[in-house]
Amino acid sequence: MASDRRPGFLREFLRQPGIVGAIAASSRFLASEMVEGFDWDRIGTVVEYGPGTGSFTGHVLRRMSAEARYVAIEINPRFAARFRAEHPGVPIYEASAADVEQVCRSEGITRIDAVVCGLPWASFPADLQTAILDATMTMLAPGGQFGTFAYLQGLLLPGGMRLRRLLRGRFATVTTSRIVWRNLPPALIYRCRQAND
Numbered sequence: 001m002a003s004d005r006r007p008g009f010l011r012e013f014l015r016q017p018g019i020v021g022a023i024a025a026s027s028r029f030l031a032s033e034m035v036e037g038f039d040w041d042r043i044g045t046v047v048e049y050g051p052g053t054g055s056f057t058g059h060v061l062r063r064m065s066a067e068a069r070y071v072a073i074e075i076n077p078r079f080a081a082r083f084r085a086e087h088p089g090v091p092i093y094e095a096s097a098a099d100v101e102q103v104c105r106s107e108g109i110t111r112i113d114a115v116v117c118g119l120p121w122a123s124f125p126a127d128l129q130t131a132i133l134d135a136t137m138t139m140l141a142p143g144g145q146f147g148t149f150a151y152l153q154g155l156l157l158p159g160g161m162r163l164r165r166l167l168r169g170r171f172a173t174v175t176t177s178r179i180v181w182r183n184l185p186p187a188l189i190y191r192c193r194q195a196n197d
């Protein structure tokens with residue numbers, strides 16, 4: 001019997017715990033909650049950071065308008081290869097989310113309306129958190145939306161607390177979703193919006 005060579009979360013976590021940041025992919029419950037907060041009918045361009053095995057991708061594809069553009073950025077080459085095979089219609093860049101400006105330039109995108117983010121913020125150092133958020137703010141359209149999740153156990157870690165401060169310092173509004181208990185581990189979503197100008 002052929003073995004499954006697809007990258008699994010646990011295997012990738014054991015290779016690079018601070019970059020993968022999770023032992024399991026997000027549940028469909030967290031994915032549903034993630035896509036809830038976006039104004040899909042007003043979104044022309046959506047970029048996903050850290051799609052991993054694509055837990056959010058089908059949900060985004062179902063909600064976004066037929067004319068919208070969707071681009072993904074994933075730093076792990078094995079996850080990126082799997083994503084490419086499963087979602088051939090969505091361009092994926094094997095890069096860091098900090099390189100979002102270069103990715104957009106390659107795609108001819110001048111403004112992003114929404115970012116769906118699955119990055120493991122709590123395990124990132126301060127300079128990487130800042131670099132990714134600053135690059136995001138330069139590309140996000142006025143009124144643009146940014147959604148990212150946080151595991152409950154990471155909320156009180158230095159990286160988790162710093163992320164909250166950084167989001168509040170950059171976005172006009174930051175709200176939190178209900179807690180999604182049916183996820184391993186339980187998580188909530190930060191829903192952020194850029195000022196309209």
Ligand SMILES: C[S@@+](CC[C@H](N)C(=O)[O-])C[C@H]1O[C@@H](n2cnc3c(N)ncnc32)[C@H](O)[C@@H]1O
Pocket residue numbers: 019020021022024025026049050051052053054055056073074075076079095096097098117118119120
């Ligand atoms: C916690 S996993 C989440 C994966 C998926 N979004 C989900 O919810 O199941 C974090 C993902 O972010 C990716 N990642 C980590 N650092 C990154 C970076 N700087 N730029 C882009 N992707 C990154 C990891 O490789 C991994 O796929």
